[in-house]
Amino acid sequence: MLTPSHLRLLVALGASAPLLSAPADPIMGPGVSRQLAADRSSNISGVRYGLRLTVGRTDLARGSIRVQFSVKQASDVVIDFRGPRLANIAVNEKSVTTEFNGAHLRIPAEAVHAGDNVVTADFSTPIAAAGASIIKFHDDKDGSDYLYTLLVPSDANLLFPCFDQPDLKAKLTLELSVPERWKALANGITDKVDTAAGMATYRFRETDPLPTYLFAFAAGPWKSFTGGPRSTTLWVRASRASEVEIDSLQSQVASALTSLEKYFGVPYPYQQFQYMLSPAFPFGGMEHPGVTMFNEETFIYREPPTLNQRLGRRATIYHEVAHQWFGDYVTMKWFDDLWLKEGFATYMAAKMQAIESKAAPAKSVAASINPWMSFYLRNKPAAYDVDQTAGTTPVWQQLANLDQAKSNYGAIVYNKAPGILKQLNYLVGDSAFRAGLHQFLVTHPYGNATWEDLLGAIGTAAHRPLLEWGKQYILRPGMPVLEQNVDVANGKLRRLTLVQHAAQALSGAGVWPMRTEVVLWSRGKKAQSIPVEIRAETTIVAAAVGRAAPDFVFANANDNAYGLVMLDERSATWLGEHIGEVPDTFLRAMLWGAMWDLVRDARLAPMQFIVTALRELPAEQDEQIASGIVTRLSRAASNYLSTAQQAEIIGRVEDLLLAGAASAERGYGLRKNQLDAYISLARTPPATARLAAWLDSGSTAGLPLRQPTRWAIVTRLIERGAPNADALFAAETRHDTTANGRRSAFVAAAGRSSAATKAQYFDRYFRDTTLNEDWATASLRAFNTADQSALTLPYLVPALDSLPWIQKNRRIFFLGSWLGGFIGGHKSPEALLEIDNFLNQRQALPADLRLKILQTRDDLERTVRIRAKYAGSGAATSTQLRH
Ligand SMILES: [Zn+2]
Numbered sequence: 001m002l003t004p005s006h007l008r009l010l011v012a013l014g015a016s017a018p019l020l021s022a023p024a025d026p027i028m029g030p031g032v033s034r035q036l037a038a039d040r041s042s043n044i045s046g047v048r049y050g051l052r053l054t055v056g057r058t059d060l061a062r063g064s065i066r067v068q069f070s071v072k073q074a075s076d077v078v079i080d081f082r083g084p085r086l087a088n089i090a091v092n093e094k095s096v097t098t099e100f101n102g103a104h105l106r107i108p109a110e111a112v113h114a115g116d117n118v119v120t121a122d123f124s125t126p127i128a129a130a131g132a133s134i135i136k137f138h139d140d141k142d143g144s145d146y147l148y149t150l151l152v153p154s155d156a157n158l159l160f161p162c163f164d165q166p167d168l169k170a171k172l173t174l175e176l177s178v179p180e181r182w183k184a185l186a187n188g189i190t191d192k193v194d195t196a197a198g199m200a201t202y203r204f205r206e207t208d209p210l211p212t213y214l215f216a217f218a219a220g221p222w223k224s225f226t227g228g229p230r231s232t233t234l235w236v237r238a239s240r241a242s243e244v245e246i247d248s249l250q251s252q253v254a255s256a257l258t259s260l261e262k263y264f265g266v267p268y269p270y271q272q273f274q275y276m277l278s279p280a281f282p283f284g285g286m287e288h289p290g291v292t293m294f295n296e297e298t299f300i301y302r303e304p305p306t307l308n309q310r311l312g313r314r315a316t317i318y319h320e321v322a323h324q325w326f327g328d329y330v331t332m333k334w335f336d337d338l339w340l341k342e343g344f345a346t347y348m349a350a351k352m353q354a355i356e357s358k359a360a361p362a363k364s365v366a367a368s369i370n371p372w373m374s375f376y377l378r379n380k381p382a383a384y385d386v387d388q389t390a391g392t393t394p395v396w397q398q399l400a401n402l403d404q405a406k407s408n409y410g411a412i413v414y415n416k417a418p419g420i421l422k423q424l425n426y427l428v429g430d431s432a433f434r435a436g437l438h439q440f441l442v443t444h445p446y447g448n449a450t451w452e453d454l455l456g457a458i459g460t461a462a463h464r465p466l467l468e469w470g471k472q473y474i475l476r477p478g479m480p481v482l483e484q485n486v487d488v489a490n491g492k493l494r495r496l497t498l499v500q501h502a503a504q505a506l507s508g509a510g511v512w513p514m515r516t517e518v519v520l521w522s523r524g525k526k527a528q529s530i531p532v533e534i535r536a537e538t539t540i541v542a543a544a545v546g547r548a549a550p551d552f553v554f555a556n557a558n559d560n561a562y563g564l565v566m567l568d569e570r571s572a573t574w575l576g577e578h579i580g581e582v583p584d585t586f587l588r589a590m591l592w593g594a595m596w597d598l599v600r601d602a603r604l605a606p607m608q609f610i611v612t613a614l615r616e617l618p619a620e621q622d623e624q625i626a627s628g629i630v631t632r633l634s635r636a637a638s639n640y641l642s643t644a645q646q647a648e649i650i651g652r653v654e655d656l657l658l659a660g661a662a663s664a665e666r667g668y669g670l671r672k673n674q675l676d677a678y679i680s681l682a683r684t685p686p687a688t689a690r691l692a693a694w695l696d697s698g699s700t701a702g703l704p705l706r707q708p709t710r711w712a713i714v715t716r717l718i719e720r721g722a723p724n725a726d727a728l729f730a731a732e733t734r735h736d737t738t739a740n741g742r743r744s745a746f747v748a749a750a751g752r753s754s755a756a757t758k759a760q761y762f763d764r765y766f767r768d769t770t771l772n773e774d775w776a777t778a779s780l781r782a783f784n785t786a787d788q789s790a791l792t793l794p795y796l797v798p799a800l801d802s803l804p805w806i807q808k809n810r811r812i813f814f815l816g817s818w819l820g821g822f823i824g825g826h827k828s829p830e831a832l833l834e835i836d837n838f839l840n841q842r843q844a845l846p847a848d849l850r851l852k853i854l855q856t857r858d859d860l861e862r863t864v865r866i867r868a869k870y871a872g873s874g875a876a877t878s879t880q881l882r883h
Contacts, residue, residue: 024401028104031154031403032080037165037334040078044163046070046116047170048206051160054177054199055219057145059127060084061134065160067119074114077107080157080164083125090120105161125159129280129772131809133159137279137772140739141239146220148278148293150286153335153405153812156212164402167333167448169209177201178219185224185235186217187290189271208270208289209446211331216288218276229254235276236296243300244277252314256321259352265438269329269446275320280774282811284316287323287345294320297774302740303706306669307623311374318349330441333448335405339395339474340451343417347425350375350418373586375418376559377624381593383415384564387479388503391854394477395420396451407848409812410855419562420473424458426560427469427515432462469513473562478507480514480563482534482556486570488549493520496544498555500537503564511537516561520550523581529557551578552591559590566601567594576608580616589625596632599640600862605870606640609633610649614656623669630657630677638681638786639827639863642871646683654678654687662701675701679712688722695728707736711744719751719785743775751782758783758791766802773810777817784825792825793834800838803849819856827863835860 026033050066067079082103089098091111099106107119126132127147133155137146149159157164176184177199184190188204195201207215223241226233228250236244253275261267270289277296286293299313326348327341353371360366386392395417397408425433436458440449443457451474452467459466480500487495498518500511514534518541521527528550530543544553552571556563567575575591582588595612598604613633620626637646637653660666660674678701682688691713694700700709714732717725733745750761761783765776784792799822806815823835835857839850 027078028099028101028106030103031401032157032164033401034334034399036078037167037402040163040165041167043072043075044069044077044168045072047163047168049160049162049170049172050175051172052175052177053160055127055134055147056179059136060124061127062122062124063160064122065120065162067161067163068116069163070116071112071114074112075109077112077117077119079105079107079119079161081105081123081161082158083123083160085124086121086161088120088122092117093120119161121161123161129770131769135278135280137237139237139239139279140742144221144238146218146222146237146279148218148220148276148291149216150282150293150811151215152213152286154213154402156215159215162212164212166211166213166331166335169211169331169446169448171206171209172215173206174204174215174217175201176204176217176219181221182219183222183224183235184217184219185222185274185276185291187215187270187288189290205271210289210328214288214328216286216291216293218278218291218293222276225250230257230273232257233272233274235274237277237279240277240279240296240300245300249299249317252317253321255356256318256349256352259356260322260325260348263348263352263355263434263437264325264441266325266329266441268324270324273324280772282773282777282813285320287320287327289324289328292320292324302708304668304672306627306672308627308669308673311369311624312378314353315346315349315374315378318352319345322348322352325441329446330444331448333450334399335402335408336397336399337451338397338405338408339413339417340449340454342413343395343421346375346379346414346418347421351425370586372559373589374624375422376586376593377589377628379415379418380559380562381596382411383419383562384479384597385859386411386855387416388481388564389855389858390504390506391851391856391858392477392479392504392506393851395474404807404846404848406807406812406815407852410816410852416479416562423473423514423560423562424466424469428458428462428464428466432464433458436461472510472512476507476510476512478502478504480512481566482516482561482563483566484553484555484568484571486553486568488570491549493544493547493549496541496553498532498534498539498541500534500539500563511535512563514561514563516555516563517557518544518553518555519557519587520544520547521552521554521582521587522548522550523578527557527584527587554587554591554594556590557587559586564597565594566603567598572598572604576604576612579612580619585622585625588622589628592625592628592632599632599636599866602862602866602869606636606866607645607649607870610636610653614652617656618660618663621670623667623673626670627673630673634677634681640866640871642867645871650681650683651686654682654684657681658687658690658701661703664702668703671701671703675703675709676712679709679716682716682720688717688720691717692722692724692728695732707741708744710736711741711748715744715748715751715782718748719753719782719787721753743778746775747779747782750779751785751788753788753791755791758795762795762798766805773814777814780817780821781824784821786825786827789826789828789831792822793831796822796826796831796834797838800835800853803852804846807849815852816856819852823853823856823860826860827867829864829868832857832860832864 024030026035046069048068053061053063055061086100091107096111127134127136129136133151134147134149151159156162174186178184180195180198180200184202186204187207190202191205192203193200221238222235223238224233224235225246232250232253234249257268272290274290275292277299278293279296281295284295322345326344332340350371357366357371393412395412399405440454440457455466455470481503483499485497516532518530518532519527530541532541551574555565575595579591599606599609613629617629637650657674657678661671661678682691695713699705714729718729764771806818
């Protein structure tokens with residue numbers, strides 16, 4: 001239930017104000033408009049900043065700035081700043097009348113000379129746990145405070161007055177004063193530290209040219225470790241320093257640097273490589289040269305990691321290191337080309353690991369992992385999930401104002417973009433791809449470029465025009481679906497066709513040109529691979545005709561194509577019975593994905609999928625595949641079934657997961673995945689009683705019980721309203737008094753099945769300035785647990801109404817988590833109707849927010865559709881379950 005205070009709150013937050021306001025002034029209005037950026041980059045050059053800043057334990061930083069720049073013509077110059085105070089403004093050493101409106105400072109043309117100019121000013125900017133450009137983290141364990149900046153995409157102008165746009169790269173000289181016992185690091189090398197009056201002043205060397213969003217510093221009682229094959233420096237907060245796997249991080253960073261230098265033929269382009277583990281970091285990592293940041297929570301393991309966790313950490317390291325060239329050295333001109341850096345960083349991360357894995361000694365761990373399989377698992381399902389919705393966007397995303405840049409982040413740039421680059425690499429071949437990248441980098445050193453520049457460079461190297469390819473994959477929204485049609489007669493293939501169509505009408509007509517590999521597979525025989533070029537709606541695979549009918553066909557072997565493969569019925573039926581018999585792990589992983597796509601498209605009954613998963617999971621030895629099966633099995637069992645179907649099957653799913661977790665002959669990662677799934681799925685009274693008993697025993701299914709798992713158990717018991725959940729929660733809170741314990745308690749309590757709890761949390765999400773985003777994000781799932789959809793349904797529309805506020809006040813990924821939480825907690829037609837009514841009634845909702853809602857709505861719409869089709873069909877599966 002919404003209390004009146006919430007309604008007032010949303011009005012007070014101005015949640016709907018942006019819908020009503022008149023078009024903003026493109027120059028002096030909020031944010032940085034495309035026009036302002038274009039005007040400035042055509043007139044201004046040679047930008048240098050001299051920044052002096054004093055930070056400490058207070059919640060305000062004070063500073064002074066010297067902006068030096070050249071203009072071609074003397075005209076008004078606009079500088080961006082939205083901190084609380086700007087004073088003592090001088091232009092070319094004279095005090096001038098300027099206009100400052102809280103977003104921009106306008107310097108009149110009379111005060112500007114053609115040629116060199118200097119603007120100086122004093123200012124202040126906030127320091128806070130959330131919502132500031134300088135993030136403060138308080139370490140409960142030792143009482144220390146840590147500060148770090150995070151300016152991407154548009155918060156540099158919250159930190160200091162600047163031209164906040166990526167194509168006015170500048171050199172920054174930073175002088176940072178911090179409390180004497182603190183350490184500080186920044187983009188440039190530390191040249192000198194002076195101490196006086198209890199303060200230490202760090203003078204950093206002038207940086208190489210950087211876009212404003214890459215300026216960064218950190219301050220606090222950090223510990224540092226220099227070493228590893230490349231003599232890199234790792235910074236970490238003192239209270240967690242002993243837990244860091246320093247050697248392993250240092251060697252991964254070094255091999256990423258070396259592999260990328262070698263591949264690109266361009267040496268590491270900055271003064272130093274330092275990196276830090278940032279506490280309560282809202283992203284996985286951030287590529288600031290000299291201060292590359294990683295998420296402390298995912299980089300230090302609180303319990304032994306699974307393979308997926310290790311691979312994820314490694315992929316993040318390679319991603320951020322790849323950015324030093326793609327994003328940092330050559331930067332997009334404007335955030336419409338965000339995909340250029342994100343797509344490349346992820347693609348290159350996999351490519352470098354694949355090259356290293358090939359070179360590794362046979363039978364070593366590195367040689368046993370196929371980075372392309374992890375690349376597929378980490379990217380393709382996520383990309384397809386968004387790209388087949390009505391909320392999708394092109395890879396290149398128009399952006400009128402930098403203050404909407406946050407909306408451009410998401411699966412399209414992070415997961416689709418690397419996927420289409422894989423297709424591009426496959427299309428032009430390895431040597432042309434590499435030569436094109438080298439040319440692209442050396443043509444724009446420390447500069448800016450666009451997607452056309454990139455395709456031009458690769459196209460030239462490949463002697464192949466790529467603009468048409470770019471139109472289809474970069475400018476056109478949506479994605480292709482490939483339908484397999486197999487016609488078999490007398491044990492032979494009579495016809496095999498691939499029919500391409502768009503997943504959504506919004507893509508319009510036309511064919512995505514595609515190069516793919518079709519595999520014909522039969523048990524006991526060598527798989528036959530047929531390369532196919534797709535240029536028309538229907539492609540006849542002529543080379544397949546007359547061959548022996550295979551057990552199954554799959555039209556995207558090795559994952560080179562970007563497209564959703566819909567299995568033909570014959571192949572799907574065989575795989576439903578025998579998928580575990582396919583020995584090639586990469587292919588098997590993709591086949592599981594294709595089976596799941598049939599479920600999501602309401603072509604295969606979820607119960608059918610569950611039957612296959614229950615049969616195959618115990619024998620699946622590959623940890624990545626098993627974890628994918630477990631996720632889908634859990635989702636099918638908790639979301640896609642009717643109450644009666646669920647009652648029939650849930651105990652079997654629980655038992656299977658428990659048996660897998662307890663199976664002593666299986667590896668740790670396999671067991672831990674199933675244990676985690678068992679805990680978050682537990683529904684039946686025996687299962688929840690077992691969870692409660694584990695808390696006393698110190699072990700779970702034979703695995704040692706560590707703190708994160710204890711909290712997962714407490715959270716689940718609270719969500720289920722287990723009889724003694726409150727007492728167990730209180731005991732756990734007393735037992736674990738660490739900062740992480742307080743975070744976990746906050747998350748667990750969000751799962752209480754009480755209207756008062758939901759009201760209190762919803763209020764805190766907006767009002768509590770001490771609540772950091774990491775905590776808020778972590779709690780959204782428990783708040784919206786599907787078991788309590790009746791309690792959370794009243795918050796669905798208010799959650800949607802608050803999107804403009806969230807977009808303005810929260811960091812990049814929060815909005816997606818928010819929507820995923822509030823919409824993801826529902827599976828009913830009523831919830832879907834609420835969303836649709838909202839979309840109909842709020843015609844003035846900004847387009848980017850509407851699309852974000854549509855992206856998340858899609859999964860609910862599928863859930864409703866799947867349940868309508870299959871959840872009524874009762875318990876007809878008992879016989880199938882026996883084998
Ligand atoms: Zn990135």
